[in-house]
Amino acid sequence: MHVSERTLPIAALQAAFGDRLRLDEPVGRLTSARIGGNADALVGVRSADELAQTVETLWQLELPYLVMGGGSNMLVSDAGVRQVVVLNQANKVEFHESAVWAESGAGLGSLARQAARKGLGGLEWAAGVPGTLGGAVAGNAGAHGGDMAGCLQLATILHHEKGRQDWTLADLGFAYRESWLKRNPGQAVVLSAQLALTPRPEAEIRAEMDTFQAYRRLTQPPGASMGSMFKNPAGNSAGRLIEQAGLKGKRIGNAQISPLHGNFFLNLGEARAADVYALIQEARQAVLKTAGIELELEVQLVGEWPQQD
């Protein structure tokens, strides 16, 4: 695996961010899979304004960056990350009569549970979804028939040329697990978003959330993973295709394709990112051979990887 030089201008970063700058920070450990190496530089942000100022500064310095929320949909390479990691902990939340507004570092599942306590429905599908609001907007997170495209009213975005703007659903260009933001990395960042809610008896909301949770417990493995590794191909299921290719339970080192669900790749303990990557390649090749279908990653590969085909 090719390992590039560490090239970030540390003095300039120190001048810009002072105490908020952390060097050689173990970011792999912050992901839900708990896999991968260190970031050369990390800057923490605690408000949407601080996020905006930080990204603005990085654009001015022309430095590559990566905004990290819950780390639930990413695989960090063993060699770590050469970009500046911006750790988004901006999590102010405001409930309105029929909407919730929150900064992009707020946890999506937590928003759903807070809404339930207030007798506000609309986010039942999201109660068990890991990750932050910003990550959910960028990746159009979804589960149990719901998704962000189905409940988002507005997202406040910082665009590298256009500045701060409120974007509508149409501006965000949502598709299945896709958005303009995901298709154009480094061009804009989500500062906050507002989601529609509707009054609903708390007991009904809880009953639906419990049904979804029971389904997940039955079908998805517990433990450290990245969630669904691949997108479902149209009209099919990545998990079923990987099962049909005979790869459920396949293990390389301490990385394993879950014996319960073929689209979940597990860290059995100190797994190497390279082993997960080898499993990804194996699953892709096997499904191509058995079903003629090219699986597309849902998980974001972060850091240093062999050339992508």
Ligand code: EPU
């Ligand atoms: N299946 C198999 N073998 C497997 C896994 C699944 O045959 O190993 C079959 C199931 O029996 C079912 C079908 O495939 O008939 C679909 O499986 P499941 O209901 O478990 O849902 P999924 O399509 O694998 C999607 C989302 C999940 C979300 C669940 C529940 C994607 C890629 N995944 O999974 O989202 O939680 O539905 O709504 O869209 C995520 O995106 O990270 C994620 C976890």
